[in-house]
Amino acid sequence: MKRLLLLVLSGIMVMAVSGLIFIGCTKEGPQGPAGANGSNGKDANATCTLCHTFSDTIVVKVFQYDASKHASASTIAEAARSGCSGCHSHEGFLEKLQTGSTVTQAYADAAPINCRTCHLIHSTYTPADWTLRSVTPVHPYIDTTASIDLSVTTNGIVDGTSNLCGKCHQARPAVPPLTNPKGTDTIAITSNRWGPHHGPQFLMLAAKGAYEMGTAAFRTSPHKDKATCHDCHLGTAQGNFVGGHTLTMSSLSTGDNVAVCKPCHASIGTTFDYNGVQTEITTKLNQLKVLLVQNNILDSVNMVLKGSISATKPFKRPQIQLAIYWNFSMVYADRSMGVHNHLYTLDMLTDGIQYFTGLKK
Numbered sequence: 001m002k003r004l005l006l007l008v009l010s011g012i013m014v015m016a017v018s019g020l021i022f023i024g025c026t027k028e029g030p031q032g033p034a035g036a037n038g039s040n041g042k043d044a045n046a047t048c049t050l051c052h053t054f055s056d057t058i059v060v061k062v063f064q065y066d067a068s069k070h071a072s073a074s075t076i077a078e079a080a081r082s083g084c085s086g087c088h089s090h091e092g093f094l095e096k097l098q099t100g101s102t103v104t105q106a107y108a109d110a111a112p113i114n115c116r117t118c119h120l121i122h123s124t125y126t127p128a129d130w131t132l133r134s135v136t137p138v139h140p141y142i143d144t145t146a147s148i149d150l151s152v153t154t155n156g157i158v159d160g161t162s163n164l165c166g167k168c169h170q171a172r173p174a175v176p177p178l179t180n181p182k183g184t185d186t187i188a189i190t191s192n193r194w195g196p197h198h199g200p201q202f203l204m205l206a207a208k209g210a211y212e213m214g215t216a217a218f219r220t221s222p223h224k225d226k227a228t229c230h231d232c233h234l235g236t237a238q239g240n241f242v243g244g245h246t247l248t249m250s251s252l253s254t255g256d257n258v259a260v261c262k263p264c265h266a267s268i269g270t271t272f273d274y275n276g277v278q279t280e281i282t283t284k285l286n287q288l289k290v291l292l293v294q295n296n297i298l299d300s301v302n303m304v305l306k307g308s309i310s311a312t313k314p315f316k317r318p319q320i321q322l323a324i325y326w327n328f329s330m331v332y333a334d335r336s337m338g339v340h341n342h343l344y345t346l347d348m349l350t351d352g353i354q355y356f357t358g359l360k361k
């Protein structure tokens, strides 16, 4: 479909030379820089063809992007709900950037996340439009007064990709929030879905968003200040399986795309299980899962709070147990099994395990 579009587009470009669509061009975009032929419309064509040529720039990115989960738009239906559209649709995201509010409108006929969601495509009609739409620090939904900046500067070049991705890949706030996560006083929860939601990766990388309920503060690993989503998810591509604009880390055909780790971990093997970190975190996550099931907190089939819960039939638990459930859900939803932030993840799980094993004695 997209490839067909590109063919049609190339056709349009050829026609453009004979002056057919220049009225549209000059109306929509600013005039291109003055070219050898003077300002007779061929200038605009010159800027269009900086991107729309038979060079592979767009072809490759579209090829990779079409294979991504973003392009699948499997959750686009959520755009029809206010409060969900800010992360689940193109329109909601742009509205969120403009208003700075986490509350966005419901959108019918919503567009999925696409080139224009992340790039400024067709703003100036020059290659400057590849600029990322927003790399400013993130004011997380869980505390909009806070500001988290995960941009990384290497040799004077600032990579702010994590702040772009993080505007969506973060937890939703707890309703109600825990006021005293170390406390044994109970709080009433009115929905099974209470928890950090599905994509908390930015917060995980930043070592934020978990409830500290043990005796020591959670530690953090160096990825927070050294690596960005760009380094790992948009690294060296293999076809449209992994890397580049697929944003995908591993596939059945390629296995784990360890090429993206190699610039920093030359000794890494053939999987992401560097120093056995993923094995360790997977084991701990399963250990805590069993404890949460044994204590009637987790419904391990649907991975939500257990039982039929509603405003009239609330789920009442000590705050500390809900804090552990929240942390567990965050690691489960993160899915990097410790790669995003090994020490933060480890401490979240270890403190939870310690609490519940202590209860049993």
Ligand code: HEC
Binding pocket: 002, 005, 009, 012, 025, 029, 044, 045, 047, 048, 049, 050, 051, 052, 058, 062, 114, 115, 121, 122, 125, 126, 127, 128, 129, 130
């Ligand atoms: C920064 C690079 C860039 C420049 C410069 C550029 N485009 Fe595009 N254009 C794109 C991208 C990216 C797409 C979307 C491709 C996709 O999603 O398949 C696109 C899509 C299109 C489409 C398909 C319809 C649509 O909106 O998706 C048309 C028509 C088009 N461009 C015309 C133009 C014209 C005319 C100019 C010059 C006035 C121009 N473009 C300049 C990058 C560019």
Ligand code: HEC
Binding pocket: 075, 078, 081, 083, 084, 085, 086, 087, 088, 141, 167, 168, 169, 170, 171, 172, 197, 198, 199, 200, 333
């Ligand atoms: C702060 C941004 C954000 C908001 C707000 C948000 N989501 Fe999501 N949601 C995400 C991200 C990011 C993912 C993908 C996470 C991943 O795959 O790791 C996701 C995934 C999902 C999934 C797919 C889960 C799966 O297991 O495949 C569903 C369903 C979903 N969201 C529903 C909703 C609903 C309903 C709302 C509103 C009540 C909502 N989301 C609000 C960011 C958000």
Ligand code: HEC
Binding pocket: 057, 058, 061, 062, 065, 066, 070, 113, 114, 115, 116, 117, 118, 119, 130, 131, 132, 161, 230, 234, 245
């Ligand atoms: C989820 C966000 C996202 C989406 C959607 C996205 N990109 Fe990108 N794109 C990036 C990031 C991040 C980079 C790398 C950072 C940079 O180069 O500024 C990048 C880089 C690029 C580059 C290299 C830019 C340069 O300056 O050399 C091109 C070309 C590009 N993207 C094209 C596309 C096209 C075409 C689409 C749609 C098919 C698309 N992108 C969709 C995030 C995105």
Ligand code: HEC
Binding pocket: 069, 070, 072, 073, 074, 075, 076, 086, 087, 088, 089, 090, 093, 113, 117, 161, 164, 165, 166, 167, 168, 169, 229, 230, 233, 234, 247, 248
């Ligand atoms: C506008 C919000 C938004 C932005 C910006 C965004 N994402 Fe996403 N991302 C989502 C949603 C929503 C999903 C789930 C898509 C679906 O299934 O419909 C998702 C899915 C993904 C997935 C696939 C998860 C899976 O289940 O396999 C990866 C990987 C991902 N995003 C990485 C990134 C990276 C890296 C960036 C920045 C370059 C980024 N995202 C920017 C909202 C966003």
Ligand code: HEC
Binding pocket: 162, 165, 166, 169, 199, 201, 202, 205, 223, 227, 228, 229, 230, 231, 232, 233, 247, 248, 249, 250, 272, 334, 335, 336, 337, 339, 340
């Ligand atoms: C140090 C490398 C690294 C960084 C930095 C990184 N990721 Fe990941 N990410 C991974 C690995 C490894 C996985 C697990 C992939 C697997 O096992 O298949 C993963 C998993 C994910 C997933 C679950 C879907 C999947 O592909 O398995 C999402 C979504 C995601 N990351 C988004 C992000 C976002 C958004 C950022 C930036 C805020 C980010 N990641 C930063 C390495 C990284």
Ligand code: HEC
Binding pocket: 221, 222, 223, 226, 227, 228, 231, 232, 258, 260, 261, 262, 263, 264, 265, 271, 272, 273, 274, 275, 277, 338, 339, 342, 343
């Ligand atoms: C931009 C550089 C960079 C990239 C890319 C990168 N890492 Fe790292 N990573 C580091 C640094 C720096 C450290 C801390 C020093 C060390 O342990 O090597 C680290 C540490 C780690 C640790 C140990 C953390 C701890 O707490 O002991 C793991 C596991 C890890 N990385 C896995 C990965 C994986 C898997 C990838 C590829 C998906 C990856 N890293 C990509 C820079 C990077």
